Amino acid sequence: MDLSVIGILVSLLFIVALALRGWHIILIAPLAVIITALFSGMEVLPLLTGPYMKGFVNYAGKFYLIFLAASVFGRVMEDSGAARSIAWGILGLTGRGSQYNVLLAVSAITLALTYSGVSLFVVIFAVMPIARPLFRELNVPWHLFVAAFTFGVGSITMTMIPGTPSIINIMPTRYMASSPTSAPLLGLLAAAVLVCFNLWYMRFALARAVARGETFSALSPTGAQTEPGGPDAHETTPNIWLCLIPPATLIVLLNVVKLDILVAMVSATCVCIALFRNRYSNLLDTLNRGAVNTVNPIVNTCADVGYGMAIAATQGFKTVTEWLLAMPGHPIISLSIATNIMAGIAGSASGGLGIILETIAPKYLALGLDPNLVHRISVISAGAFDALPHNGVIITTLAVTGLTHSAAYKHVWWGHVVATVLALLIVIPFGVLLY
Secondary structure, eight states: OOHHHHHHHHHHHHHHHHHHTTOOHHHHHHHHHHHHHHHHTOOHHHHIIIIIHHHHHHHHHHHHHHHHHHHHHHHHHHHTTHHHHHHHHHHHHHOSSSHHHHHHHHHHHHHHHHHTTOOHHHHHHHHHHHHHHHHHHTTOOTTHHHHHHHHHHSSIIIIISTTOOOHHHHGGGGTSSOOTTSSHHHHHHHHHHHHHHHHHHHHHHHHHHHHTTOOTTTTOOTTOOOOSOOTTGGGGSOOHHHHTHHHHHHHHHHHTSOOOHHHHHHHHHHHHHHHTGGGOSOHHHHHHHHHHTTHHHHHHHHHHHHHHHHHHTSHHHHHHHHHHHTOSSOHHHHHHHHHHHHHHHHTOHHHHHHHHHHHTHHHHHHTTOOHHHHHHHHHHHHTTGGGSTTOHHHHHHHHHHTOOHHHHHHHHIIIIIIHHHHHHHHHHHHHHHHO
């Protein structure tokens, strides 16, 4: 095997190992670039100041404002009580009469909030205060929260449902003639597969935990971060129908009026503030916190993309790319594999997809592939192996819930990674037939 390819693999193992030990990706990424340079026989400093920083800066230039708008929108929804009101409304529909219903409720709440445009890094703080009392009340093993939450936060509303305002679904529109609603039938089919799989998996995981005699306190969420809001928190939230107006505004402006995501997001934020202006104790503080919350997600992703662009500058990457392009069968298959690989290396769906869109996607479009097919398959593929143990959202979720990788990561693996790969195995053949 090419020494440069070995270097890529070693750098990936290095990233995963250190991420599991608590090292931050901002620090790990440049160190991994150094490893890659040494194996590839390249000078370290030019690789860091060249491809690494170019990838870092280019990604920030394209997507910083979208991250900022999404983070502020999520914060004004949360601080107004609108996100909490939507969550309690869904809980009223699903009911809390059984342990399985609680899992369904958490999934539905998370799906609703993410489809409404609330940031993945914000949703955990909106859902946790609602979920923990319910899990305690019905004695549901706490680690199962990750199964329900992962289904909602990183699956169909991130990559599959046509028109979703997620950054992942918007990114390809900056590189090709596609739209957020590209290949709607493929997206809906993938979503159906993932929903069915997760409904089965949550029931299976719950039954297994009960059979083992597990309880809510069996894996005590020590160190879990909490925010105000107990079982009766919904009594102080605004009317749910009013709360649905801001996210509905976002979805309509993006997919019906066809406005740019930035304009749609800012407009929805203004609508939310206008509706709930009297519910903010300090609106400036809300806006400031939303803006500051942009820093971690955007810098983390930029570091991931920078690392990926450094990888892309090596001979090993060229070798892998040539191998992928020469694969037998329809080229969309190798594009899906490439996107999965890069998302896994970056530990980020947006980071991996950004690398693919910058480096490989143009070659596939030049082969005559329909941009709508490229859009949907690459987006779904970015949301599979992105959720390896060093993924930022996974690390944040486990830290906030007080759980460990050994206790809860298995739910991420089955409910997100395996489920999405299964969806791809079904969707890609249909995509080849339709496009």
